[in-house]
Structures are given as C-alpha cells and as structure tokens.
Amino acid sequence: MPLNILIADDEAPARFAIRRALAQSGFGIQEASDGQMALDLFRAERPDLMFLDLQMPRLGGLDVLRQLGAEIKPCEIIVLTAVDHVATAVDCIRLGAADFVNKPYEVEQIRAIARRVAERLQLQQQVIDLQSRLEFQQGCGALIGISRPMQRLFQQMQKVARSQTDLLIRGETGTGKELIAREIHRLSDRAAGPFIAVNTAAIPESLTESELFGHVRGAFTGADTNRIGVFEQAHGGTLFLDEIGDMAPAAQTKILRALQERVIQPVGGPRPIPVDVRILSATHQNLEEAITEGGFRQDLFYRLKGIELCVPPLRMRREDILVLANAFLERWAAKSKTTRPELSPAAVDALLAHFWPGNVRELEQTILRAATMADEPQIGPLDLGLLTGIKSDDESEFSRYQGMSLVEAKSQIVEALERALISAALNRAEGNVSEAARQLGMHRQSLQQKISQLRIRK
Numbered sequence: 001m002p003l004n005i006l007i008a009d010d011e012a013p014a015r016f017a018i019r020r021a022l023a024q025s026g027f028g029i030q031e032a033s034d035g036q037m038a039l040d041l042f043r044a045e046r047p048d049l050m051f052l053d054l055q056m057p058r059l060g061g062l063d064v065l066r067q068l069g070a071e072i073k074p075c076e077i078i079v080l081t082a083v084d085h086v087a088t089a090v091d092c093i094r095l096g097a098a099d100f101v102n103k104p105y106e107v108e109q110i111r112a113i114a115r116r117v118a119e120r121l122q123l124q125q126q127v128i129d130l131q132s133r134l135e136f137q138q139g140c141g142a143l144i145g146i147s148r149p150m151q152r153l154f155q156q157m158q159k160v161a162r163s164q165t166d167l168l169i170r171g172e173t174g175t176g177k178e179l180i181a182r183e184i185h186r187l188s189d190r191a192a193g194p195f196i197a198v199n200t201a202a203i204p205e206s207l208t209e210s211e212l213f214g215h216v217r218g219a220f221t222g223a224d225t226n227r228i229g230v231f232e233q234a235h236g237g238t239l240f241l242d243e244i245g246d247m248a249p250a251a252q253t254k255i256l257r258a259l260q261e262r263v264i265q266p267v268g269g270p271r272p273i274p275v276d277v278r279i280l281s282a283t284h285q286n287l288e289e290a291i292t293e294g295g296f297r298q299d300l301f302y303r304l305k306g307i308e309l310c311v312p313p314l315r316m317r318r319e320d321i322l323v324l325a326n327a328f329l330e331r332w333a334a335k336s337k338t339t340r341p342e343l344s345p346a347a348v349d350a351l352l353a354h355f356w357p358g359n360v361r362e363l364e365q366t367i368l369r370a371a372t373m374a375d376e377p378q379i380g381p382l383d384l385g386l387l388t389g390i391k392s393d394d395e396s397e398f399s400r401y402q403g404m405s406l407v408e409a410k411s412q413i414v415e416a417l418e419r420a421l422i423s424a425a426l427n428r429a430e431g432n433v434s435e436a437a438r439q440l441g442m443h444r445q446s447l448q449q450k451i452s453q454l455r456i457r458k
Contacts, residue, residue: 035059219268
C-alpha cells in the first residue's frame with residue numbers, strides 16, 4: 001500500500017539514506033531539515049509514517065512531539081537518535097512516538113518499518129471498507145468474521161438451518177458455539193418457537209432427570225411444585241445442549257432414550273410426553289478419544305452427530321481480530337455513551353501477535369477492559385495487558401496446533417523457533433546484525449531477509 005512518509009533530520013546525508021532505502025517501494029516522501037519545517041509539513045501533508053530526528057535546529061524532536069500532541073494519530077512516528085538513553089525513549093513513547101531507533105541503523109530496518117506500516121494500513125483499510133459495506137454486521141447475524149474459514153462456516157450454517165437433523169457443534173472454549181446455535185435457530189423454520197440452552201456439565205447428577213424431563217409435585221423430597229424440564233420447555237423449538245462432552249455418565253444414559261424417541265417421562269409423572277424439539281449440542285472435548293477411554297457413550301455420540309460443524313479458533317482466522325476488536329469498541333462506546341477509543345499502531349501489532357488461547361471471548365474481555373481502563377483516548381499495548389508466551393497449566397506445548405494441517409502446523413513451529421533464536425542472537429549482539437549472523441552461522445544478507453520476513457524488531 002502506498003505510504004506518505006515524512007523524513008525529519010537536519011543532516012542531508014541521513015535524509016538521503018532513508019529516501020534511497022525507500023525509493024524503490026513507490027512511497028511518497030517529503031523531507032524536513034529542521035523541527036519547525038517538520039511540524040509545518042506534518043500538518044500540511046498528514047503523513048502515514050514519520051522518521052523524526054531528536055537533535056534538530058529550531059525545534060528538537062521532543063518539542064515536535066509535544067506540539068503535535070493528539071494530532072499524531074494515526075501517523076506512526078519513529079524517533080531516530082544517536083543518543084541511547086532509556087529516559088529519552090520513555091519520553092518519546094509517552095508523547096506518542098511508536099518506536100525508537102538508534103543511529104547508525106540498518107537500511108533493511110528502515111524498509112521493514114515501512115513495510116509493516118503499509119501492511120497495517122492496508123489491513124485497517126480492508127476493515128474500514130468491510131465495516132462500511134456491512135454496517136458492522138459482517139458474517140451471519142450476531143456473528144462477525146471476514147476470514148475464509150468463517151465465511152465457509154456461515155455458508156454451512158445457512159444450509160443446516162433448513163434441516164431438521166440434529167447438529168453437533170465442535171470448537172474450543174470461547175469460539176462462540178452458543179451464538180452459532182442461536183443463529184441456526186433464528187434462521188430455521190423453528191424460529192418462532194423457543195430456544196432453550198442448558199449446560200449439561202453443570203447439572204448435578206442427582207437432579208439430572210428433573211432438569212431434563214421435569215417432575216411432578218411430591219415425586220421426591222423437596223418437590224413442592226410441578227417442574228417442566230428443558231425438553232418440554234423447548235417443545236416446538238430448539239434445545240441446545242452445551243458441554244455435552246463433560247456430561248456425567250448417568251445423564252448420558254438418561255438422555256439417550258429421549259433423543260431416540262422424542263418422548264420424555266417426568267419424574268413421578270403418570271405417562272410419557274412426546275416432545276417436538278431439534279437438538280443442537282456443542283463440545284470442546286475430543287469425543288472420539290473420550291469414547292475410547294470409556295468416558296462417553298458411542299451410541300449417544302452417533303445420535304448427537306447428525307450433522308457436524310467445526311468452529312475455527314481465532315488463531316486460524318487472524319483477519320477477524322481487528323474486525324472483532326473494532327466491533328467490541330463500537331458496542332462499548334454505545335453502552336457507555338462516550339466517544340469510541342482508537343487502537344494505537346502498537347496496540348494493533350500486539351493484538352495481531354497474541355495467540356488468543358481464550359479465543360473470541362478473551363479478545364472481547366481484553367478490549368472491554370482496555371477501553372474502560374485506558375487513560376488516553378487511544379488504546380496502547382500496555383492497556384491491553386496481554387501476556388504473550390504464558391501458557392495455562394493444562395496447555396501442552398503443542399496443543400495450539402490442534403486442528404491445523406500438518407504442513408501449516410510445521411510452518412508455524414519453524415517460524416516460532418526461528419523468531420526466538422534470531423531475537424535471542426540479536427539481543428546478545430546488541431542489535432548488531434553481522435555479529436548475530438556469525439553466532440547463528442548464517443550469512444548476514446540471509447539473516448537480514450529473515451529479520452524482515454519475521455518482522456523482528458532489533
């Protein structure tokens with residue numbers, strides 16, 4: 001994507017070096033030889049990316065940042081300086097700079113920054129275009145997604161909604177399985193009937209029959225009134241059985257007959273009651289493995305699995321991350337009756353880099369928390385509070401790759417390993433690419449290409 005770039009440096013050779021590094025990319029480039037000229041050009045041209053030297057006549061880089069204030073957004077400003085002071089870097093970031101690069105810098109480093117900004121702007125523009133066309137309702141009803149896996153899922157949902165066959169929805173925790181079930185119900189011929197959702201794993205074993213099928217008054221101690229079970233409540237509509245993979249064995253046995261015959265017997269009731277329900281069930285468990293281990297009934301599995309839908313995890317549809325984040329910010333602003341905060345470029349990078357083990361639910365909570373707690377009108381990476389690289393106790397080393405093809409999983413593993421080794425070498429070499437290449441046993445040019453491909457910041 002074409003970029004409008006402003007280079008602000010009082011040294012002509014420094015400006016020439018950056019211009020030459022970016023000239024082949026087709027970017028529009030403006031130059032400023034002092035701070036006041038940089039300020040005037042910024043306000044006139046509204047660049048997408050600005051390389052800003054700290055030591056300049058008339059106005060220094062810090063003064064430029066102070067005077068721009070809120071005008072910086074949405075430009076990404078990269079501060080260039082030969083002075084390596086942590087306090088100065090902190091001041092620059094606090095005033096709105098996106099990054100801090102020490103002189104002398106590598107030509108490829110400048111190119112990598114420009115490419116990253118161009119890619120981010122292109123992705124944001126795609127999001128804006130889609131949001132404009134679809135009015136923040138991308139996808140299917142309350143479900144949002146522009147990625148190919150989600151578009152395929154939406155098409156499948158349209159088809160299965162017209163069927164009366166029972167449906168099994170598979171997906172990791174937080175992927176929105178209940179939302180999918182509700183949307184299928186809304187699109188079906190049963191939309192006028194009730195939609196009843198029940199977490200089968202949360203039903204106490206002693207109350208299984210009562211919860212599912214109901215009871216009559218006096219059927220057991222404490223049964224002071226008649227109770228209608230969820231099967232009867234869903235008569236004429238849809239019954240959603242969530243977390244069926246965690247259902248107690250006793251409940252599995254009792255529910256099987258109701259699924260086979262669509263007839264229930266309330267506890268203490270005088271006669272069976274026919275029910276007209278469509279069963280949608282969901283699980284995050286590997287049911288085939290549970291059957292092998294004796295934790296789930298095979299006959300129940302085949303009864304539930306009339307049709308199967310698989311919900312992709314958020315890490316397999318990264319195109320949806322910014323679409324979802326913007327939608328959550330819109331909802332938050334509407335409920336809070338306040339101006340919607342924007343995501344800073346660094347926050348966008350953090351969102352796209354995170355693994356999202358909690359999927360859409362984790363993303364929503366992260367965005368809502370950041371919008372509530374942010375001190376500035378623009379959400380920064382610290383507001384998101386993402387702890388990348390920290391795994392839950394029950395997450396095995398390779399669990400993140402479940403559901404991927406072998407080729408895709410292998411590619412991601414190799415990429416993660418390369419990024420970790422190269423980053424560590426660069427840290428040891430204090431950013432010296434030649435020294436890092438020597439440590440890794442690579443040619444310097446090959447390492448430079450890897451740094452660019454993996455978007456590693458030195």
